[in-house]
Amino acid sequence: MLRNILLTGAATALVASATPASAQDLTVPDYPETRSGDVVDEQFGEQVADPYRWLENDVRVDSEVADWVERQNEVTNAFLDRLPGREKLQARITQLTDYERFGLPTEKGERYFYTRNDGLQNQSVLYVRDGLDGEPRVLIDPNTWADDGATALADYAITEDGSKLLYAIQDGGSDWRTVKVMDVATGEVMDDTIEWVKFSNLDWAKDGSGFYYSRFPATGEGETFQALNTNQQVYFHRLGTEQAQDGLIYETPEQPELNHTAQVSDDGRWLIVTSSSGTDDRYEVTLIDLEDESATPRVLVPGFDNNYSYVGNSGDAFYFVTNDGAPLKKVVKTDVSAAEPEWTTVIPEREETLGGVSLVGGHLVASYLKDAKSLIEVFALDGTPVRQVALPGIGSAGGFGGSPDESETFYSFSSYNRPSTVYRYDVETGESEVWAQPEVAFNPHDFVVEQKFYTSKDGTRVPMFLVRSKAVAQSGDAAPTLLYGYGGFNISLTPGFSPSRLAWIEAGGAYAVANIRGGGEYGKAWHDGGRLDNKQNVFDDFIAAGEYLIAEGITPEDGLAIQGGSNGGLLVGAVTNQRPDLFAAGNAAVGVMDMLRFDQFTAGRYWVDDYGYPSKEADWRVLRSYSPYHNVKDGVDYPALLVTTADTDDRVVPGHSFKYTAALQAAELGERPQLIRIETRAGHGSGKPTDKAIEEASDILAFLAAFTGLDLSE
Incomplete structure (x- = not known):
């Protein structure tokens, strides 16, 4: 996940006066003073100090927090500007970023909609063509929305006839969305405006009369970026009306913790509401008959025990992906016209992990992971294997959306040494052709992509990509x-x-990705093996990856840097506390760092599925044992750390990173620095402008290079 810093007048002066330094000169700077409070919580008979609780306050509201952010940024910016080779690195990253990038096309009403970035545009532009080979026409250019490029096109949906475009606007990296409607033929933006949308699907009624969306209640004054997200509801908006007139379609006021997303079935007859209580793929599925306004919503999949994800339907036959009795997942179907629907298996579970499935042109296109690499297979609707889609090598394939009645689909393929190429594929004939392929400023054949396997602390075999x-x-x-x-x-x-x-x-460096437990690479068991009271396995797997790289002579003992974002930021914080001797440098990006209070803000309450409940003693004791904020080891030499976050991150609120950094800087951790880089007008990662992403990546990698011995001057 990508995460720049606020340059005040004072910080700019520091930049102007700075001169490049050698790595030996990059020792701990004078940190800004951070007030230490006297907050102490008693939890399960233990006194837990939280001296930096005040840093949880919203930087946009609390002037003391804003002042702390400004002072931290001044020190960090001055330090980063002295990093050897940073400007050269930034120039090269800019060159490598400057290639044409296409999103996957969507066909509606014989029009093709897709995004394109010419290379260095801050935001990708939405285009439309009349026919596949028609002349491209700009529909939406988000680069005109804000001078700083920080307002993004987050999502879009098109009516079946291709005449109307529904699109979501993301400002400053926030998870909140504003939804608008455009007339495709004229480019006119209509008056329809929807607010308070977050974590929502957007789907049109088949006749184009309006659309379905999910929203939360409006927040109170000053709470927009921190208040817990509860009581999500599904609404229908009829074109030409005010949002206040929108029809409430589905809600569960007696269960305010539930989330609800809605999509229209392929035939337009049903609205499929998928409800969840957290981050686990455990859903309840409800059908709403769109042809009978008097019909009561019908629960098709009761309870929250398993994953049931709608794939598509052919008449009354509804297809779903499920892990019910199949940890690596399978495809099932049911007849929704039956009084008591029964489920039958269409594509059985197999040794590879099943990811997404789509229903296109009377076929099922299934995406599998084989040791974290893509494998795509086409099946008939009865589950009979038809063919495997030939892919260029070790990489990731995605897409394969489309219509149940049309054989055309599009997919992308990418790897560590090649950007996404977009292919047009015919599921009936199996013919695949390049639709868009970028020209790049390097030779992909100059790089080697390998997959290694290593053994973790408990003997588990873990895969790792090495580039x-x-x-x-x-x-x-x-x-x-x-x-x-x-x-x-x-x-x-x-x-x-x-x-x-x-x-x-x-x-001259190496890049490694460890497919550690907690992820989905090997299905439910792999996920379960790295969450709740098994969370330590995640840290053990990552530490073992570092030990393997050193033992195999891939990296020198003093040359290992680590990086992770969000839950991966937690990973970096935890393993740094547990094995500070193993790593030379690290970047913890937008991390969850206070494991005793993560559920108090915005989307944090959902994460109890993976982390457990801080309010339950057994869970609390596990969380307390690895919480990065609470386990900094005073008096121990630490690696150089660059913490990165953003002021508008309303997914993992920046208070996590603020408090963690304050704890690091208050401790005696040796001669290497622990700094924080705080971006403004940015959030958890999505929607970040290209120029800010390049600047941030340059700072992070130059910082890591300085403490691992990577020479950026060549």
Whole structure:
């Protein structure tokens, strides 16, 4: 996840007067003073000090927090500006980022809609073509929405006839969305405006009369970016009316913790409401008959025991992906016209982990993970295998959306050494052709992508991707290595292209991605093995990855840097506390750092599925044992740490990173620095402008290079 800093007048002066320094000169600077409060919580018979509780306050509201942020940024910016090779690195990352990028096309009413970035545009532009080979026409250019480029096009949906465009606006990186409507033929933005939308699907009624969306109640004064998200409701908005007139379709006031998203079935007959209580893929599925206003909503999948994700329908036959009795997932179907629907298996569970499935052109296209690499297979609707889609190598394929009645679909393929190429695919014939392929400022064949396996502390076999230049790989020499991890929420780390990581590799470094437990690479068991009271397995797996890289001579003992974002930021904080001797440097980005209070803010309450409840003693004791904020080891030499966050992060509120940094800076941790870089007008990662992303990546990688011995001057 990408996460820059606020440059005040004072900070700019520091930049102007700074001169590059050698790594030996980059010792601990004079940290800004941080007030230590006297907050102490008694939990389960233990006194837990929280001296920096005041840093949880919203930086936009609390002037003391705002002053602390400004002072931290001044010190950090002055330090970062002295990093050797940073400007050269930024120039190269800019070159590597400057390539044409296309989103996957969507066809509606013989019009094709897709996003395109010419290379260095801060936000991708939405285009439309009349016919596949028609002349591209700009529909929405978000680059005109804000001078700083921080307002993004977050999502869009098109009516079946291609005449109306529904789109969501994201400002400053926030999770909140404003929804608008455009007439595709004229480009006119209509008066319809929807607010307070977050974590929502957007879907049109098949006749284009309006659309379905999910929203939360409006927040109180000053609470927009911190208040807990509860009481989500599904509404229908009829075109040409005010939001206040929107019809309430579904809610559960007696269960305010539930989230609800809605989508219209392929035939337009049903609204499918999927409800969840947290981050686990355990859903209740409700059908609402759109042809009978008097019909009572009908629960198709009761309870919250398993994953049931709608794939599509052919008449009354509804297809779902489920892990019910199948930890690696399978495809099932049911007849919704039956009084008592029964489920039958269409595609059985197999040894690979099943991810997404789509119903296109009378076929099921299934995406599998085989040791975290994509494998795509096409099936008939009765589950008969048809063919495997040939992919170019180790990488990630995604897409395959489309219509149940049309055989055309599009997909993308990318890897660590190649950006996304978009392909047009015919599910009937199996023919695949390049639709858009970028020209890049490097030779993909100069790099080697490998998959290694190593053994964790308890004997578990864990996969790892390793990317190096051919020259480094063939030399056999150890190279400064950047190790990345996540390890949570059933999220799989699959191969993908990053200009900044490629610049690191070009400079002579290695890049490794550890597919540690807590992710979804090997299904439910892999996820369960790294959450709740098994969370320590995640840290053990990551530590073992670092030990493996050193033992195998891939990286020198003093040349290992680590990086992770969000739950991965927690990972970096936890393993740094547990094994500060193993790592030379680290970047903890937008991390969850206070594990005793994470559920008090915005979306934090959902994360109890992975972390447990701080209010329950057994869970609290596990959380207390690894919480980064509470386990900083005073008097121990720590690696150099750069904490990164943003003022508008309303997913993992920046107070987590503020408090953690304050704790680091208050302790005696040796001669290497612990700094924080705080971006403004940015959030958890999505929607970040290209220029800010490049600047941030340059700062982070130059910082890590300075303390791992990677020479950026060559």
